[in-house]
Amino acid sequence: MNRPDSGTIRLLGQEISAEQRNEIGVVLDEVGLPEGLNTKQIGRIMKNSFKNWQSDVYENYLKKFNLPDNKKFKTFSKGMKMKLGLAIALSHQAKLLILDEPTAGLDPLVREELLEILNDFTREDDHAILISSHIVSDLEKICDYIAFLHKGKLMLCEEKDRLLEQYGFIQTTEENLKALEKDAVKGSKITKYGAEAIVDRTLIPQTFDVRPVTIEELFVYMAKGE
Amino acid sequence: MKGLLCKDCCHLCTPVGYLVPAVLLLCGMILKIPYLLTFIAVYLSALPIGILQNDEITRWDIRVMTMPFSRRAIVSEKYLVSLLMTLFSALLIGFGTAVSLRNQFPDAVSAAAWVTGAVMPCVVMPALCYPFCFRFGAQKMNMLILVMIILFAGVFSAAISFPDAVYIPFYYPIIALIRLFPQIRSHRNVIAVFNAILEAEKIRIILWTLAGYAVLTVFSWLLAVRGFRRRSY
Numbered sequence: 001m002n003r004p005d006s007g008t009i010r011l012l013g014q015e016i017s018a019e020q021r022n023e024i025g026v027v028l029d030e031v032g033l034p035e036g037l038n039t040k041q042i043g044r045i046m047k048n049s050f051k052n053w054q055s056d057v058y059e060n061y062l063k064k065f066n067l068p069d070n071k072k073f074k075t076f077s078k079g080m081k082m083k084l085g086l087a088i089a090l091s092h093q094a095k096l097l098i099l100d101e102p103t104a105g106l107d108p109l110v111r112e113e114l115l116e117i118l119n120d121f122t123r124e125d126d127h128a129i130l131i132s133s134h135i136v137s138d139l140e141k142i143c144d145y146i147a148f149l150h151k152g153k154l155m156l157c158e159e160k161d162r163l164l165e166q167y168g169f170i171q172t173t174e175e176n177l178k179a180l181e182k183d184a185v186k187g188s189k190i191t192k193y194g195a196e197a198i199v200d201r202t203l204i205p206q207t208f209d210v211r212p213v214t215i216e217e218l219f220v221y222m223a224k225g226e
Numbered sequence: 227m228k229g230l231l232c233k234d235c236c237h238l239c240t241p242v243g244y245l246v247p248a249v250l251l252l253c254g255m256i257l258k259i260p261y262l263l264t265f266i267a268v269y270l271s272a273l274p275i276g277i278l279q280n281d282e283i284t285r286w287d288i289r290v291m292t293m294p295f296s297r298r299a300i301v302s303e304k305y306l307v308s309l310l311m312t313l314f315s316a317l318l319i320g321f322g323t324a325v326s327l328r329n330q331f332p333d334a335v336s337a338a339a340w341v342t343g344a345v346m347p348c349v350v351m352p353a354l355c356y357p358f359c360f361r362f363g364a365q366k367m368n369m370l371i372l373v374m375i376i377l378f379a380g381v382f383s384a385a386i387s388f389p390d391a392v393y394i395p396f397y398y399p400i401i402a403l404i405r406l407f408p409q410i411r412s413h414r415n416v417i418a419v420f421n422a423i424l425e426a427e428k429i430r431i432i433l434w435t436l437a438g439y440a441v442l443t444v445f446s447w448l449l450a451v452r453g454f455r456r457r458s459y
Contacts, residue, residue, distance in 0.1 A: 003458055018296040032289035034233060034280075041236050049229025049293050098292075 012095060022051045025089025029101040031081045035074035039067055039084060050092035061087035079110040086114065090121065097121065099131040103138050111138065118142050136216040146215060150223050160215070167218055168201045168210035180204055187221025198222070230295060230303040233286075237277050238307075242314070245269065249318050263322045264344045267315040268378045271348040274307045275355055275371055278364040301360055301450045305352065305443065312348035312439075319344050335429060342432050347378040349439040353446035361453030 009016045012023060033042055039062055047053045062069060065083040067076075076084065082102060089097055097118070103111045119142055121127055133139055139146060140160070147157040156163070167186060177188060177195040184203035189196045198213055198221040249266065281287045290300060320341050323331075331337040351374050358367045 003456065018294050018299070021292060021294040024292070026289070026292035028285070028288060028292075030285045030288075032285035032287075034237065034286055035284050037233075037236055045229050045233045045236070047229075048232045049295070051294065 022092065023095045025092065025094030025097045027082065027085040027089050027097070027099045027102050029104060031085035033073050033081075033084065036072055038072055039069045042073065042084070042088070046088055046092070052093040054091050054093065058087060058091035061090060079106045082106060082114065083110070086117065090117070095126055095128070097127075097129045097131075099129060099133075101133055102131065103133060103135055111135075115142055136214075136219055140215045148219050148222065150219075155219075155222050163215065163218065164212065166200060166202070167198055167213050169196070169213045169217060170199055170204070170208050170210055171196050172208065186218070187224050189221070189224065227295065227299045227303050227306075229293070230290070230300065231306065234274070234277055234303070234307050237280070238273060241273055242270075245318070249322060263319050263326070264347075266318050266322070267312075267345045267347045268351075268375065270311040270315040270318075271308070271351040271378070272371075272375055274304060274311060274352060275359070275364065277307075278304060278356075278359055279368075279371075282363060282365050297454050298451050301356070301447065301454050304356060304360075305447050305450075308348065308352040308356075309443075312345055315348050316341055316345045335432075339432050339435075342435050346439075349443060351375075351378060353442045357446055357449035357453050360450045361457060363457075 011020060014020055034045075037045075043055065043058050043062075046058070047055060061067075062084075065080070065087060067080060067084055067087070073081065073084070086102070089099075099118075102118075103114055106114070115138060118129055118131075122129055122142070129142070131139065131143065143160055145158070146160050146163060148155040158166075172195055174190055174195045177185065177190075177197055180197075180199065181203050184200050186198045186200065188198070198218055199208070199210065201210055204210070245266065252262070281290075295303075320338075323337050323341055331340065355367060355371055355374060358370060364371075
C-alpha cells in the first residue's frame with residue numbers, strides 16, 4: 001500500500017492497475033468488511049465491484065463454510081470471518097490469491113479445511129497463491145516455492161522440494177562441527193550434550209548421519225546463524 | 227464505483243430511514259422552530275464522514291485498495307454520497323419549510339433562498355473535512371470533524387434560524403467587506419444597504435450560492451484526490 005520509491009511492479013505480465021485487480025483475490029489478516037452488514041449485503045457489494053463476480057459460486061462457498069446469510073459480520077468468529085474473506089476471493093475468477101496470515105488464530109480443523117481449499121485452487125494451471133505466514137507447517141503443506149524474510153533481508157527463495165533435498169539435520173560433537181566447511185553449515189546450536197546443525201548435504205562427508213529437515217527447523221537455525 | 231456506492235447506501239439506510247418519519251411526524255408539531263430544520267443538514271452532512279471513520283475502524287479502507295477501484299474513484303464516491311445527502315437534505319428541509327414555515331416567508335423565492343443557505347453544512351463540512359481525511363486518515367481528523375459539527379450545529383444553525391434574517395449565512399462576511407469602505411459609517415446603514423441589495427437580487431444570490439458550493443466542492447475534490455494519492459498505509 002506504499003507509494004513506490006522507484007521501479008515498477010508487473011503482475012500477471014502487466015503493469016499493475018485498478019482494472020487488473022479483478023484478477024487478484026486478497027485476504028488480509030483482518031478481513032476488513034463492514035461490520036454491520038450480513039453476507040447477502042456483502043455479496044451484493046462485491047457483485048457491483050468485481051467484473052467477473054459469480055454469485056452462485058459465492059453462495060456455494062457460504063453453504064460449504066456454513067456461513068449464515070442473515071447474521072451481521074461483526075458477530076462472526078475469527079474463523080468465520082476468514083472463511084468469508086476466502087469465499088469472496090474465490091468468487092470472482094481470480095487467477096492470483098494474495099493471502100496475509102490466513103490461518104493465524106484459527107483452530108486446527110478450520111486451518112486444515114482452508115488449506116484444502118487453497119490446494120484445490122492451485123490445481124488449475126493458471127492459478128497461483130502468494131501466501132505470507134508465520135505458521136511454517138502450513139507453508140510446508142501447500143507451497144511449491146518458499147521465501148524466508150528475516151529482519152528485512154531475503155534469507156532464501158527456493159523450491160520447497162529442493163530445500164528439503166539439499167539440507168539436512170545433524171547431531172554431532174562440537175569438534176566435528178568445527179571441522180566442516182563453513183559454507184556447509186547453514187545454522188548451528190551448541191548444547192552441553194554436543195552440537196546440532198543444519199547442513200548442506202552436498203558439502204559434508206557421507207560419514208555423517210543426516211536426517212531430513214523440516215522447513216521450520218531450517219528457518220529457525222538460519223535465523224539464529226544470522 | 228457502483229460497489230462502493232452500494233456499500234455506503236447499505237450503511238446509510240438505517241440512519242436516513244429514521245430521519246424521514248421523524249421529519250414527517252415533527253413537521254406539524256415542533257418544526258415550526260427553524261433551528262430543528264437546519265439541524266437536518268448538519269445531521270446528514272456528518273453521516274458520510276462517519277462512514278469514512280467507520281471504514282478505517284473496520285479496515286475497509288485497506289480492503290478497498292485491493293479491489294478494482296482507482297484512488298480517484300474512491301474519493302469521488304464519497305463526494306457523490308455527500309452530494310446525494312445535500313440533495314436529500316434540500317428535499318427534507320424544503321418539505322419542512324413548505325409545511326411548517328410557509329407563513330414566515332414573503333414569497334417562494336425567499337423560502338428557496340433560505341433552503342439554499344440551510345443546506346450549507348452538507349456542502350461545506352465534507353468540502354473542508356475530506357481533503358484532510360483522505361490525506362491523513364479520518365480518525366486522526368476527529369477533532370476537526372467535531373469542531374465542524376459544533377460550529378454548524380450550534381453557530382450556523384442558530385444564526386440561520388431567524389427567518390427575519392434569512393440571508394444571515396451570507397450576511398456577516400459581506401458586512402465585514404462593506405465595513406472596509408470608509409464612506410459607510412454605521413452598522414445600521416450597512417444592514418439597510420445590504421437588505422436593499424438582497425431584496426432586488428434574491429434569485430441571483432441563490433445562483434451565486436450554488437455556484438460557490440460547486441467551486442468549493444470541485445476545489446476540495448481536487449485536493450482530496452491529490453492528498454489520497456500521496457497517502458501510504
